[in-house]
Amino acid sequence: MSGQHEQSGSGQAGALQRETRVNHPPRVELPPDNQPLTPPIYQSVKYEFGSVEETVRAVHGKRPGFFYSRSGNPTVRQLELLLADLQGRDDALACASGVNAVAQALFTLTSAGDHVLCFAETYGPTRQIIRRFLARFGVRHTLLSIEDLAGIERTLATVPTRLVFFESPTNPVTKVADIAAITRLAHVHGALAVLDNTFAGFHQHGEYDVDLFIHSLTKYAAGTGDVMGGVVIGRHELIQAMRPDWGLFGAQLDPHAAFLLMRGMKTYFLRYRAQCAAALELASFLAAQPGVERVRYPGLPTHPQAALARAQMREFGSVVTFDIAAGAEAARRFTEALQLFAIAASLGSTESLVLPPQMMQPRDATPEQLAWSDIRPGTVRLSIGLEDLGDLRADLAQALAVAAAPG
Numbered sequence: 001m002s003g004q005h006e007q008s009g010s011g012q013a014g015a016l017q018r019e020t021r022v023n024h025p026p027r028v029e030l031p032p033d034n035q036p037l038t039p040p041i042y043q044s045v046k047y048e049f050g051s052v053e054e055t056v057r058a059v060h061g062k063r064p065g066f067f068y069s070r071s072g073n074p075t076v077r078q079l080e081l082l083l084a085d086l087q088g089r090d091d092a093l094a095c096a097s098g099v100n101a102v103a104q105a106l107f108t109l110t111s112a113g114d115h116v117l118c119f120a121e122t123y124g125p126t127r128q129i130i131r132r133f134l135a136r137f138g139v140r141h142t143l144l145s146i147e148d149l150a151g152i153e154r155t156l157a158t159v160p161t162r163l164v165f166f167e168s169p170t171n172p173v174t175k176v177a178d179i180a181a182i183t184r185l186a187h188v189h190g191a192l193a194v195l196d197n198t199f200a201g202f203h204q205h206g207e208y209d210v211d212l213f214i215h216s217l218t219k220y221a222a223g224t225g226d227v228m229g230g231v232v233i234g235r236h237e238l239i240q241a242m243r244p245d246w247g248l249f250g251a252q253l254d255p256h257a258a259f260l261l262m263r264g265m266k267t268y269f270l271r272y273r274a275q276c277a278a279a280l281e282l283a284s285f286l287a288a289q290p291g292v293e294r295v296r297y298p299g300l301p302t303h304p305q306a307a308l309a310r311a312q313m314r315e316f317g318s319v320v321t322f323d324i325a326a327g328a329e330a331a332r333r334f335t336e337a338l339q340l341f342a343i344a345a346s347l348g349s350t351e352s353l354v355l356p357p358q359m360m361q362p363r364d365a366t367p368e369q370l371a372w373s374d375i376r377p378g379t380v381r382l383s384i385g386l387e388d389l390g391d392l393r394a395d396l397a398q399a400l401a402v403a404a405a406p407g
């Protein structure tokens with residue numbers, strides 16, 4: 001039935017030996033009016049053009065097309081365009097992990113002698129890239145608290161700064177960065193505003209004048225915790241300027257991973273909204289429990305920056321952080337008593353997760369920076385999944401009982 005669409009790859013299959021034919025399999029071409037609903041995975045490293053001249057033109061960027069998957073792959077490109085559109089920008093670069101997106105953005109945008117402004121409340125590996133790697137190549141940094149707007153202004157006014165790298169909401173205590181103020185200060189002083197937007201998701205913060213959004217695709221894009229990826233999203237000119245250096249780290253997103261991430265994105269809004277609704281419910285529940293202090297969820301009216309959160313966000317994410325009043329040992333008992341929350345890193349997956357405070361303490365921080373990060377002995381971070389809300393609530397209740405009454 002399909003025979004009419006099959007064509008030989010070489011046009012002379014009959015004359016060639018089988019050893020040759022297995023390396024030049026027949027092509028199946030789809031008629032232009034007959035397209036797959038699910039995009040194909042372009043699981044190919046190499047792409048050919050009809051002639052040397054066209055190949056050279058493609059390699060020099062003088063014609064569209066793909067040549068080698070380290071510098072571009074159609075499936076990965078489809079994911080980049082999808083994510084750029086959701087974030088309200090027109091271009092993006094994907095790669096193999098969120099950390100790689102952070103590292104490539106920082107290395108691509110900075111040179112020796114540059115200065116970077118970053119924050120104590122930033123993802124640990126991001127701080128390590130800035131302090132350990134960038135410093136080795138002569139890029140200086142200032143590390144402040146994300147709440148210190150006066151310090152941000154002072155630093156930018158006194159030290160010529162290449163970029164400001166920040167997050168919102170922050171991990172783990174969900175501080176909300178004042179995005180409008182920070183981007184304005186950055187631009188007044190000629191710095192780029194780079195926002196790791198992983199916690200807020202692809203559909204939020206796009207209206208702010210952020211130059212580059214970074215996401216770990218491992219979290220809400222994948223959704224099921226089974227594939228890693230990262231992306232940098234921004235306006236075409238900036239992304240184009242980064243493109244020649246992007247990929248030289250060799251951490252390309254695999255086309256199959258890009259396919260899985262696009263599959264995950266089909267349910268992104270449903271998952272994100274369901275997880276946010278459950279997180280708000282459970283945050284309110286926790287706030288009413290004895291032995292629980294300082295529940296932090298940007299959607300709770302008691303969040304210290306509830307008004308800012310409401311002004312900036314429509315949905316508040318799946319991370320809920322709180323303190324067990326009795327301290328570290330009770331927090332450990334609580335964490336281990338949970339049956340449905342896995343003790344694991346990451347967030348935004350369909351299964352609920354819990355991270356004990358011991359695993360969150362930044363090892364490289366000074367006492368002042370530890371105070372900024374606001375992690376207390378009894379701090380517990382939850383990532384809310386898609387399980388039944390009643391089951392999750394019951395699990396939290398029984399674990400709080402264990403925390404309160406050991407043995």
Ligand SMILES: *Cc1c(COP(=O)(O)O)cnc(C)c1O
Pocket residue numbers: 097098099100102123167171196198199215216217218219228229230346
């Ligand atoms: C997880 C995470 C990253 C790193 O992403 P990976 O995909 O795990 O490498 C970066 N930033 C934030 C805010 C994250 O939560």
